[in-house]
Amino acid sequence: MKITGAVFSLLLVVALCSQYAEGCLGFYVTFTVLVLRNPVLLEMDLSKYGPTPAEIQAFKKIQECYQENSFKKRYWMHHS
DSSP, rough: OOHHHHHHHHHHHHHHHHHHHHHHHHHHHHHHHHTTTTTHHHHHHTTTTTHHHHHHHHHHHHHHOOOOOOOHHHHOOOOO
């Protein structure tokens, strides 16, 4: 009985870890698209999640912030 419980626990941990990793990949892909500052790519990436028009607009506003303040500009402001 203890072995069965241990095996079940191990399988549960493996299943949860794999779901966590799958979720992380989606986040990093979407974040990368945001940073790339391309609205067409953003809409293509978001389409797989079935967003509402308000959600798409919210992501586009975030992307506009990246367009206004590029990484290089922010880096040099803090390290000059």
